Amino acid sequence: MECQTNKPGVNCSFMTKNGCSFEGGACVPIVEQCEGCGKVTEYEKGKFCTVYPYPALKWKKGHCNFATHVKIEIEKDEAGKKINPLKAAKRASRKR
Numbered sequence: 637m638e639c640q641t642n643k644p645g646v647n648c649s650f651m652t653k654n655g656c657s658f659e660g661g662a663c664v665p666i667v668e669q670c671e672g673c674g675k676v677t678e679y680e681k682g683k684f685c686t687v688y689p690y691p692a693l694k695w696k697k698g699h700c701n702f703a704t705h706v707k708i709e710i711e712k713d714e715a716g717k718k719i720n721p722l723k724a725a726k727r728a729s730r731k732r
């Protein structure tokens with residue numbers, strides 16, 4: 637249904653006949669870390685994320701996995717090859 641609260645006109649899965657079903661009755665504005673992300677949209681009531689209703693929670697344990705402005709550094713070995721973190725963990729567990 638179309639949002640009737642903070643992002644009017646936007647089709648949202650939290651919107652019901654009885655209003656917004658998200659915790660608190662509306663989505664929460666972006667946090668400082670979100671600045672520069674391509675998923676930030678400005679509305680009358682402030683800046684909100686287009687994909688997540690509670691941005692602060694996305695940044696609680698590290699960086700937001702939806703962020704478009706964060707570059708993840710890929711670890712490389714001595715030969716300059718990329719290290720697959722899953723394979724590296726598996727290898728390390730075999731050595732124990």
Ligand code: SF4
Nearest residue numbers: 670673685691700702
């Ligand atoms: S995708 Fe993540 S970083 Fe970007 S606006 Fe949404 S919560 Fe913030």
